[in-house]
Amino acid sequence: MNVTLRQLRVFTAVYRTRSITRAAGELGITQSAASLLIQQLEAQLGVKLFDRSTRSVQPTLAADEAFAAAERMLSDAQGLSRRMRDLAQARAGRVAFLASAGTASALLPMVLAKFRASHPDIEIDMRDVAADDLVPRLSATDAEFAIGSVEGEFADITVETLTSGRLSAIGRRTADFAARRSLTWDELAQWPTIAMRSETRIRMQIDQALSAQGKRLDPTYEVTLINTALAMTAQGLGLAILPATMLPADQFPTLIARPLVRPALTRPVSLLQRQGRTLSPAAQAFVATARTVLAGRTTPPSG
Amino acid sequence: MNVTLRQLRVFTAVYRTRSITRAAGELGITQSAASLLIQQLEAQLGVKLFDRSTRSVQPTLAADEAFAAAERMLSDAQGLSRRMRDLAQARAGRVAFLASAGTASALLPMVLAKFRASHPDIEIDMRDVAADDLVPRLSATDAEFAIGSVEGEFADITVETLTSGRLSAIGRRTADFAARRSLTWDELAQWPTIAMRSETRIRMQIDQALSAQGKRLDPTYEVTLINTALAMTAQGLGLAILPATMLPADQFPTLIARPLVRPALTRPVSLLQRQGRTLSPAAQAFVATARTVLAGRTTPPSG
DNA sequence: TCAATTCATGAGCTTTCCCTATGAATGTCA
DNA sequence: TGACATTCATAGGGAAAGCTCATGAATTGA
Structure with a gap:
């Protein structure tokens, strides 16, 4: 398997909110799904992204770096969608x-x-x-x-x-x-x-x-x-x-x-x-x- | 559903090779899977990306634009993976x-x-x-x-x-x-x-x-x-x-x-x-x- | 006209994904 | 200190998806 945008979406949400539960709420998925996605991403990248206990979710230094890249990719994805929608509706092009x-x-x-x-x-x-x-x-x-x-x-x-x-x-x-x-x-x-x-x-x-x-x-x-x-x-x-x-x-x-x-x-x-x-x-x-x-x-x- | 990196991977491969079959071969999936992925992406973006007949697969103008964005995202993804791997192996950081x-x-x-x-x-x-x-x-x-x-x-x-x-x-x-x-x-x-x-x-x-x-x-x-x-x-x-x-x-x-x-x-x-x-x-x-x-x-x- | 190539589609199986439920850990308040 | 609440992790099962195989349709070239 490979890194997915869905994983990155959860990642950035967790990074921002510093909480898996809140991030899950934001994205309309359950806490367990979010938890799983984060674990997958960590496994994929081979890096611990958050130091988590039941009380706190602290991004690691690696997460700080990954966050910037992830945000960029997500905004690229959104930009692509928007641009294509504009093209489709002949509002641009x-x-x-x-x-x-x-x-x-x-x-x-x-x-x-x-x-x-x-x-x-x-x-x-x-x-x-x-x-x-x-x-x-x-x-x-x-x-x-x-x-x-x-x-x-x-x-x-x-x-x-x-x-x-x-x-x-x-x-x-x-x-x-x-x-x-x-x-x-x-x-x-x-x-x-x-x-x-x-x-x-x-x-x-x-x-x-x-x-x-x-x-x-x-x-x-x-x-x-x-x-x-x-x-x-x-x-x-x-x-x-x-x-x-x-x-x-x-x-x-x-x-x-x-x-x-x-x-x-x-x-x-x-x-x-x-x-x-x-x-x-x-x-x-x-x-x-x-x-x-x-x-x-x-x-x-x-x- | 949302755009996925897997779709974009297939898309760029098809765009470059101008063939679904070849792209599928490159990615190690079947031609039908590749065909499906392209159709999904088109549906997602609301734009026709290729004019395809059984004989030719021609990118549309929208595809030309999408290609640049897709390549960027994919290289970002790869860069992220590589960077994280370097961090993990303490070769960077x-x-x-x-x-x-x-x-x-x-x-x-x-x-x-x-x-x-x-x-x-x-x-x-x-x-x-x-x-x-x-x-x-x-x-x-x-x-x-x-x-x-x-x-x-x-x-x-x-x-x-x-x-x-x-x-x-x-x-x-x-x-x-x-x-x-x-x-x-x-x-x-x-x-x-x-x-x-x-x-x-x-x-x-x-x-x-x-x-x-x-x-x-x-x-x-x-x-x-x-x-x-x-x-x-x-x-x-x-x-x-x-x-x-x-x-x-x-x-x-x-x-x-x-x-x-x-x-x-x-x-x-x-x-x-x-x-x-x-x-x-x-x-x-x-x-x-x-x-x-x-x-x-x-x-x-x-x- | 036939063979070959290529894309699309449908059926069926496998894998993945996600939710519910529960457990474990930790902080909080009486 | 002990009960409670909150939060993250994990297990199990059902739904959805993804993929492959098989087949059909269209087109090219011999």
Whole structure:
């Protein structure tokens, strides 16, 4: 047998109270159990810890030394329990995840804000990467999950759609634009347009879908960042071609989105997880927040 | 139930080996026992520690954190065991004890030397105090025992005589002195004498015994320290009146002791211990050394 | 598809653990 | 001084746990 924490618990109690009976009472065990545990510990360590008579229990010098070590171990044990409980309840910890550049800038800020409000002590490590890097990075780094738009299936990675935004024209609430329920891609020609650069995933999806129908987007401006597009749109430079989900209403109150049809394209925002890996409680809480926040933003499939 | 060290041992082994089977083998238990222990620990902490399939055992983030704490506790436990074992075997530790001034200067140095040779890592805290203070200090301080000459009995303190020296005249190996087997107190008048001051315990014992017989010591010199008396004697200033045990033969090779008779007085050197208090292993070792060293110096009761 | 490996689970046995009861020692108070 | 009270140690028995063995399920590699 080996030293046990139970023995140490009794030991420290006896050391402090200088009484086996009192220590036993403190710990909710009988005096005989406490007496036995002390004897075991002494046998284990090969050292007399208390000079005891029926009248007094005096710690030896060895006990003085052992006490410090025992207290440390017990407080370590308690600290471990507490820390794990905090982790379990997502009151502490860290969430490391990946986000595609677009999602990170347009969609996740509000998730982050809400999550931080409810879980102020959790450290957040969001790494924005190119959409193509999501899957390889998720497999290789310590990120627990990834959020972004991906297509296809991947070994060992589960993909779940959190929200899905229809590709829309986003513009100022002007009379002629606001009046429309939707626009066709062809009708876009009437306005100046602001689209993402050809290298971006969003743009590639658009170009591919349009060219399948013999059409083609011919934007007035091309930008790299979603926010740039929105800011330009707010200035009245044109209509931004983006998934509706990418428009933060609170940040750009003057802008509205109108779905583009013929073809109607949707861009999913997915949650990627490594299969067979449990998310940390903190990550689970974050994902839950993301789910609720983003679910409210899903564009209905028809309309 | 609470977290146990056994659980933590299995946990760290699994964490390191990333396999329940291997960890179980390491610890000499069956795979099922290890599996169970891990499940218990998870339940206890409320946290998933490993993502396990039949093929792999992956630590979670919580496990990463727990591992550090667990390792610390286990090494603390091992350190405690080792330290206690060292104490038990008197390979480490501290001996704090009291010694009367005379004993400390004349008798204990050789004990200290021998003890230090056999127990080099034990810290020695010898406090020399007035003989009258031995008992009160022993009760009040953290000294484990005391060595010195005391008379009478004391509550809660056991007294054991380690050696006993007959009061003797100590002088240089001159023809007339060396020829004597013993001297009477009356014969002392033929030589100049060096005695301890009246305030010292030794002197008080002498004066008391002599005056009971209507005699009286009339020393040429009176000193406070035994070593002073011996040094003066070595210079040929006279005969030192001291217990024979107080003469370190190696330090004063020119000096010899001749017992004083009519009356023959002996002065015990005793070991004082608090009743019901175990000596630390280190102290036990020291006392054992003192016993053997001093036993060799006991003046035979007649001669 | 089969064999091999690995983790989880259930049954049963062994060991440990803890409580009750009692004994022994010591201090207290009349 | 003697009865009483308190405290620690120990013995016995029953409950709980811990462990092993056997088996099942899942997954990998030949």
